Amino acid sequence: MYKKYFPYFKNSKNIYLDTAATAQKPSIVLDAINEYYTQYCSNTHRSNFGDANRATTEFEHTRELLKNCIKAKESKEIIFTKGVTESLNLVASSFVKDRFDTVIISSLEHHSNIVPWHMQERSLHKGLEVVNCDEDLTFDMEHFENLLIQNPNSFVSITHVSNAFGKLHPLKNIIQTAHKYGALVMIDGAQSLPHFNIDMQDIEADFYTISGHKTYGPTGVGALYVKAKHLEKLRPYQTGGATIKDVSYDKTVLLDSPFKFEAGTQNIAGIIGFGKAIEFLQNIEYKNIINYENEIYEYLYEKLGEIKDVIFYTDSINSIGSLSFNIKGLMAEDLGILLDKMKISIRTGHHCAQPIMKKLGINGTARVSLAIYNDKNDIDIFIKGLKRAIKILKD
Amino acid sequence: MNILEKRLDEVVEDFDLFDDELEKYEYIVDLGKRLKQISENNRNDAYLVKGCTSSVWIIPSLKNGKMIFEGDSNTVIVKGLVAILIKIFSDATPKEILGFDLKQLNRLGLAEIVTPTRQNGFTSIVNKIIEYAKGVNHD
Incomplete structure (x- = not known):
């Protein structure tokens, strides 16, 4: 009954059962991308003429939509990225590295939440711990708690829903337990938002990564939610245009979040399209x-x-x-x-x-x-x- | 005409008999099932083809100046592809194998019938055969 909203199915006779890899896009998303490129294509946050202002407004509208969708408190907590992989890497290199002795992950992580830790020269039992799972892939809370006790300066990075098996982790319990032992938590939310709503005030994640293209949006778009109190400690890992307040040959003063994390021209059409994908989901409820x-x-x-x-x-x-x-x-x-x-x-x-x-x-x-x-x-x-x-x- | 080209012609002719891709694959599966299994001893790293998503083994031998290939895989479809390559390359002199223009293999239409990863695997199997032929060619 929802197929009619997706042009792919008018053009392809394929039975598409690979949404965990990427979702098909509804017309409303494709139309918004086309509209941007054909009616008001301009850069954001720079020029002041009409089309540029419209581009900036639409771009920031997506941020507001996403903020409201996941119940973040402030717009500055939403940083646009290329996707979940970039979001995870940003936090890994700009927040976790050199700050935490141990990173704790689950047994069901995909490579994007394993390889960044290896790149920091962490390996099993040497800065990286993996929580066991039962035969039916259930998260072993007891083992998790033991790991938190044995490794007092830990950062927890765990998937919400396993991409390989669809297994749902008991997120609230995991986050509460981690916080009890002073650990911070990042959630890989690549497989969440297309299927169910998430509430940052309810689950209290410190970082939450979001995929645009798996949420009926364009490819090359995603986001990172960062709880406001951590923003100051998160350093941009790339800088450049649109991130600065003031530059002299002596020094650079960066803008506040989220802009200091969004260097260079962004995937404007993609982000505007992502906004429409969120509206699409909200319309269906x-x-x-x-x-x-x-x-x-x-x-x-x-x-x-x-x-x-x-x-x-x-x-x-x-x-x-x-x-x-x-x-x-x-x-x-x-x-x-x-x-x-x-x-x-x-x-x-x-x-x-x-x-x-x-x-x-x-x-x-x-x-x-x-x-x-x-x-x-x-x-x-x-x-x-x-x-x-x-x-x-x-x- | 190189004998390998002639054999390739025969495979292409077989493929042309099929109306759709699924039938073509049923044929490849059938070839895979009929391929003689290699002994467990030969399923070792020395004969393993690197670069395939499936496990593939190619075992060479030399008989009366001609190279004989045996092969196996843990997936039926790749086993069928191995059977096709054995049909083309086995029982030929190293000189004939090395004189064969590998671009001719595109006529199999493998770009359409195997996924990119598997096509890389297919290339890896061919490279393994060429490597063996180079090893015994003294011309």
Whole structure:
């Protein structure tokens, strides 16, 4: 019922089940990008003529929308970035490095929340700790608490929803526990905002990273929420145009947040488009998105469960958006290729999360990831295609 | 005409018989299933092709001046691709292998039928075969 808002489905017959990688974009987003480039293309925060003022206004409107959407207190807490990876790297290099002895991550992190820590020459038990998970990928709170006790000067960096498995972490509990021991917390929110609303006042994260392109916005856009009290300690890791208050040959005085973190010309069209994506979600309303996606997810879980030899890694209750599975005796890559030939797009492999795959003793999984434009008919076609692929490979 | 080119022609002709991509892949899967399995001893790092997302092994031997290749993979489709390459490259002299214009392999239409990662893997398998041929070519 929501497909009609997405031009991709008018032009492509593909059954698109890879939203965890990137979401399709609604017309309202594409139109806004086109409007910017064709009607008022100008740089922001610099010139004072009409079109430039409009560009700045629209750009800042996205910041306000995002601030209200995630219930941040102040606009300066929202910094635009290229996406979650840049947001994580910014905090890693400009806030965590040299300040914290230990970084604690979960077992379900993707490479963007592992590699930046390795780049700081941290490795397991040498500045980096990994919280165990149970067989069904449930976060081990007891182990987490022990790690916090053993490592008093810790920074916690944890995903909200696992990109590889769709597993939802008990975020509020994790953040409260971390704060109890004086640790600060960054959340990788790449897979959250497309599926449910987040409230910074409720969860009390210190840093929260947001993906634009997974939230129905354009690629190359994302954001970083920084709790106001940490802004002074977060240093810009790149500087340049639009970040300065005053420059002489002797010194530079930077602007306040968020501008000091947004050096050079920004992805203006992308950010304006991202604003429209947020409006799009707000128009549908999150309660409707949650109900609708839950229904489709449960249907997918049920139908997949009927397939012989299917292996699940999570239950359906504590999972959201993505569902990872394997078929006993078959390689996920083979399934993915055959499904592609039937015009069904899923992702197979390690999903940029090799450590957890190694821990589970598997090469990878087949992952179906859903969005509001998917419906039960998509699932039926996928299941039919999957059965055919299994038959081709097994017979 | 190089004997490898002739063999490639035959594979391309087989591919042309299929109306759609899925049928082509069913054929590749079938080739993979029929490929003789290598012994467990040969599934070692010395024969492992680096650069593939799947595990692929290519084992060379020399018989009457001709190179014989055996191969295997842990995924059926890649195994099918290995079977195709063995059909083209095995039972040929190192000189014939090295004299074959590798660009000709584009005629297989692999850009359409394998993902970029796998195409890199395909290239890695071909490179491994060429490396073996260079190792025994004394011309």
